Amino acid sequence: MTYFPEEVLEHIFDFLSSHLDRNAVSLVCKSWFRVERWSRRRVFIGNCYAVSPERLIARFPRVRALTLKGKPHFADFNLVPHDWGGFVSPWIEAMTKSYPGLEELRLKRMVVSDDSLELLSRSFPNFKSLVLVSCEGFTTDGLAAIAANCKHLLELDLQENEVDDSRGQWLSCFPDSCTSLVSLNFACLKGEVNLVALERLVARCPNLRSLRLNRSVNLDTLRKILMQAPQLVDLGTGSYVHHPNSEAYVKLINVVKSYKSVRSLSGFLEVAPRCLPSIYPICLNLTSLNLSYAPGIQSTQLIKLIHHCRNLQRLWILDCIGDKGLGVVASSCKELQELRVFPSDPHGVGNAAVTEEGLVAISMGCPKLHSLLYFCQQMTNAALITVAKNCPNFTRFRLCILDPKKPDPVTLQPLDEGFGAIVQSCKGLRRLSLSGLLTDRVFLYIGVYAEQLEMLSVAFAGEGDKGMLYVLNGCKNLRKLEIMDGPFGDVALLMDVGKYETMRSLWMSSCEVTLGGCKALASKMPMINVEIINENDQMEENPDDGMKVEKLYLYRTLDGSRRDAPDFVWTL
């Protein structure tokens, strides 16, 4: 076994797709390390500041696909100031020199400039796939460069990015020679697109499987597109509003009726609920349905639609479906694996909403459910205990009771027991988000039972340092811990500093940690970047060590403090 020729080793390693497996393999011996290193094609970097581009290139010289994540998760909720960081340009600049064969780039929560996109489009002749999730900093000019210059582009997938629509003709920049597109998603763009260019593009790309349109694409264009692309598997509609001219609508109905290939449906960014029945004929084929961006559909209409979707595995919906609607989901969608219920009115209190009843119904009807994101008005311990019993397979359980610190409305007790039941029952739980009134007890349960937990999100919970310590001591697989508005301070922070080297990152905002505590941590752990985000100018003049830190973000890193930190970020 020790004298395998390296080509054979490399061939065997090709079968290893998981980067965890490859990491393990590279530790076996020097020769395996070398072979693995040269044959690694795909790299995942969960925190772009954990390692520098130069180090990546030195370690893996022949990478073709890179995934990078930038800002911390709580940046999604406006907790991280603009200009905090997460710039992709140093990465792209480094890769132009060293990875001429780069084919795929996936970025999440990063700042991407038009210049970077332009450079990307010109530097990698085999570039095939660009996926941008929750990124910002670019305009449609950057997209135009990608469209124009990437001759073998297969995939352009833009998910929930903040894009400045500057000129809107980017779609026309795909040359006539571009016929290779497999996936195109521009649903998040707010501006107009050239509809004729779009139709022509779809017509000349026979391999197109996934197409997600933005709001500017009307029903009539959709119909024409569907006729040109009978093979779409994933469709995101734009505007789904029919005009009073009923002939156009009838034409659409006929096209949709015969559209058998679609398995995943989303969009309806603007919708006339009367048009929804046109979808009924294809509902049985759907495994994934996302209506979470579709405004103004009433519960009764949603119920009628979902009733037809018997094979649904993933459902993203707004809470206006109501508890009764979730009951219909429970009785109709027996194959359901993932459910996300979003609030239709983020600032509202008790309008159209869901409660614990809806969740219990789902748990009774959908035994395969393993991934949940549920925004609700209230939750009870009894309901959570029932859910835990019915669905022991949760891997992701995120519950958001809109009113922070809300107790069980029936017993007025904290929700410790309910969440405790979840972690005890769901042995495979990897991600958990807590809400409602919670004491230290819930953290005790998490520390004891949540052995596989990798990510924990906490807000307005706990009584003191003990809570955080239960988690840090108990959860051996914890990678990310993020806490907002908690009573945890220096004692918890400093008890086991070695723990942070086993984790990707820790976020604490509006907690009790002090500047002195953070300094102490930083001095003990050189391989950890301890960053303090200081937005008020309080800390400018000779800060006192006893001063509370408003936002702390620490993460392990191989390359020391970052050089691109703005003024308001202090690395201790």
Next chain:
Amino acid sequence: MEGTVTFESDLNLKATELRLGLPGTNESEKQTPPSVRSNKRALPDMNEESRSKNYSSVTEAAGHGDRETAPPSKAQVVGWPPIRSYRKNSFQPKKTEADADAEATGIYVKVSMDGAPFLRKVDLKVYKGYPELLKALENMFKFSIGEYSERDGYTRSEFVPTYEDKDGDWMLLGDVPWDMFISSCKKLRIMKGSEARGLGCGV
């Protein structure tokens, strides 16, 4: 304790504050969690005392001295609820339509009239009801519309005021309560002539 005193004066101000809520509803009462530090304090008659102590300890613990924390749900706490800003932004336009009373902006809708060369815009918020709106339209386009009857619509005139609602349907003006009309009207059209006869007869 200073915290308690501050809270009590806040509570008094809240009691005299003019709000749009129903009389008798008190936000802080609804949102009060029982004391987490001692479970014995859940009794109603102890509520006042435990509530103040709760909020002062919560306020201190959370370190929000300068932020409004009571009641948390009404305060726009940054980062809560945990909804991606992209998603929040994509729903804002709808909120302004529905919450017209609370917002300062008007509800401008286009008005077209058959035969007129260009369209106009009116702010529906400015009018208190249908008679006022109709009068304004009559002045704007120099026509006369007559009276509305539930059974026959607008029979005395060859002009019929209609509007497009959220579902994309064309409705006769005046059938639904004014508030419902304001929140569902997307545009107005004053129909004229034979086309106008169709409406008003039980669409």
